[in-house]
Amino acid sequence: MALGDAAIATVVLLLVTLSFPLLVYGAWIVIDAEEVTWDVLTHHLKYILSGLALTTIPMLVWMIPRLTNQFGGFAALHAVLGLQAYAMLTFALTGIVRIFRAKREHDLYHDYDEQVLLDEIGGEHMRHWRWRLRIGVFGYILMWILAYVVGVLRYLTRYHV
DSSP states (O other), rough: OOOOOHHHHHHHHHHHHHHHHHHHHHHHHHHHSSOOHHHHHHHHHHHHHHHHHHHHHHHIIHHHHHHHOOTHHHHHHHHHHHHHHHHHHHHHHHHHHHHHHHHHHHHTTTTOOOOOOOOHSGGHHHHHHHHHHHHHHHHHHHHHHHHHHHHHHHHHHHHOO
């Protein structure tokens, strides 16, 4: 027995809804940590990657293939906001990669030294990369929330009105 669109849409809505607490808790792990060691980083990534998977897999498997059949109004807005969220995530990743590389080169994930500042190990560009990370993460969350609200409105108008 195949599931109907409404049942699949409900499962997708639940998966995407479950992703948000994982993303927030994953961010909180790093924000709350006094020392970002390798264990803290991997613990953080378990939540972040799980949250991203719960959003990205339904998008790739169910949302994008159906988009061309319903492109207009809320669907277009939902798609644009979702794409903006992933663009901001990509922007953040350009900072994350540089910060990770600098910390790894100085072995700060295993031998954390609070006397060593990120700005010192990353050279003159580290401040720039940290701003990219912050702006990208903030932009991703903002666009994610907007896309989520539009997606919920689409769900409600399509399947419950």
